[in-house]
Amino acid sequence: MPAPYFVAGSASAAALIGLELADLARPDFVAAFTGNQVPARARPLAAVYSGHQFGNWAGQLGDGRAILLGEIRTAAGPMELQLKGAGMTPYSRMGDGRAVLRSSIREFLCSEGMAALGIPTTRALMVTGSPQRVMRENVETAAVVTRMAPSFVRFGSFEHWHYRNKPEELKILADYVIDQFYPELADAEAPYLALLREVTVRTARLIAHWQAVGFMHGVMNTDNMSILGLTLDYGPFGFMEAFDVDHICNHTDQGGRYSYGNQVPVGHWNCYALANALLPLIRDTDAAEDALGVYVDAYGDTFDALLHAKLGLASAQEGDRALFDDMFGLMQRNRVDFTLFFRRLGELRRDVPDHARAAADAPLRDLFLDRAAFDAWAVRYRARLAREAAGDDERRLAMHKVNPKYILRNYLAQVAIERAQQGDFAEVQRLLAVLEKPFDEQPEHASYAALPPDWASHLEVSCSS
Ligand code: AMP
Ligand code: MG
Numbered sequence: 001m002p003a004p005y006f007v008a009g010s011a012s013a014a015a016l017i018g019l020e021l022a023d024l025a026r027p028d029f030v031a032a033f034t035g036n037q038v039p040a041r042a043r044p045l046a047a048v049y050s051g052h053q054f055g056n057w058a059g060q061l062g063d064g065r066a067i068l069l070g071e072i073r074t075a076a077g078p079m080e081l082q083l084k085g086a087g088m089t090p091y092s093r094m095g096d097g098r099a100v101l102r103s104s105i106r107e108f109l110c111s112e113g114m115a116a117l118g119i120p121t122t123r124a125l126m127v128t129g130s131p132q133r134v135m136r137e138n139v140e141t142a143a144v145v146t147r148m149a150p151s152f153v154r155f156g157s158f159e160h161w162h163y164r165n166k167p168e169e170l171k172i173l174a175d176y177v178i179d180q181f182y183p184e185l186a187d188a189e190a191p192y193l194a195l196l197r198e199v200t201v202r203t204a205r206l207i208a209h210w211q212a213v214g215f216m217h218g219v220m221n222t223d224n225m226s227i228l229g230l231t232l233d234y235g236p237f238g239f240m241e242a243f244d245v246d247h248i249c250n251h252t253d254q255g256g257r258y259s260y261g262n263q264v265p266v267g268h269w270n271c272y273a274l275a276n277a278l279l280p281l282i283r284d285t286d287a288a289e290d291a292l293g294v295y296v297d298a299y300g301d302t303f304d305a306l307l308h309a310k311l312g313l314a315s316a317q318e319g320d321r322a323l324f325d326d327m328f329g330l331m332q333r334n335r336v337d338f339t340l341f342f343r344r345l346g347e348l349r350r351d352v353p354d355h356a357r358a359a360a361d362a363p364l365r366d367l368f369l370d371r372a373a374f375d376a377w378a379v380r381y382r383a384r385l386a387r388e389a390a391g392d393d394e395r396r397l398a399m400h401k402v403n404p405k406y407i408l409r410n411y412l413a414q415v416a417i418e419r420a421q422q423g424d425f426a427e428v429q430r431l432l433a434v435l436e437k438p439f440d441e442q443p444e445h446a447s448y449a450a451l452p453p454d455w456a457s458h459l460e461v462s463c464s465s
Pocket of ligand 2: 223224
């Protein structure tokens, strides 16, 4: 890439591979992480995969623009370093192998934000840019995001060899994944079946985390599903703002296949696609069907536990489900901001005399148009809190540790992107710093927790990146 420059870096991602933020901006690192200079001992490669897009078999897809630089052995295990957007690969098809600054900044910020939220994800080390022009819906400039993960193998990596009718390659890949990342399964009676079951569990748990924080991936195609259960390939993602279970964050997804509510069944559907690809190794359809069944409980149990924590409930009791369902129904009818609701719920005081409640609850209550409906729900919530051991202060602390104040709202990313497109990268780094402490009050950054401004209602994100 011509005239490469440093855009932003993540100190916490750098620390994972023994680097410091200041290192990343050095010209030799910028050259290496744009793909201009291959580091000594690196053996770059691109990994082929296929997949189902929007429910349809799409054949070979990639990887058309991600190049693996190599693997670093760290104290926490192996980390692969991958350049996304560093140019064409043997699998680029009609593409240019490039990524634009806009989508690279979005992937960078969201990867690191998700990690700080405690949600399994690939990491992002840094973004580099170049004046190189790239044609999308508009002319934009090129950028590269350096990603890190123990592995970038996807469901689609298995589908590729299955649909190509290459059972030997399929087995090599499955054995590699078990050996490297699921060694405890190697001695199982049926290791490939055990792999399917474990990946199904991890996928279900991942999606429970997404639902609990209001994250929408936007393109849950099977080629974007990590075999390690990580959030992978950040494109037209979004965080829920005004709550709507049918919200579609990806402008390209007109049918809403990947809407917020559909993420749960689609995650399961994708595990079926993986099972189908693994069947030549598993050789037992009934057993595979059985293994896939673990999705329902793995999702339900995880989501239930996360919700209990979000509401400050240390115990599970009868009637909790109805309390949660009615809460979501109320949020839906009132289009309540997802993040603000849970954060302010942590501030609710339990023992307030009836006549003082409207005033005491105002910050939370005012998020609802139908105040009477909120009041009725709050009476039930208070009654439920009375059956908990923790007092208000203890509960607020616990809730604030699981209900973030700061998430990557689309408009925040947009502001940082527009400044970066003018050559000012400070806002990217500043926003990252806020997102790295999503549960802290950070009063000096309160504006980053604000509802989206009016202009943001016109923001659209699509698959074009
Ligand atoms: P995505 O929808 O971003 O997950 O991309 C689907 C596939 O298309 C991936 O395998 C990408 O590698 C490939 N792809 C996306 N954009 C490009 C591009 N500009 N050049 C080459 N391949 C691309
Ligand atoms: Mg992808």
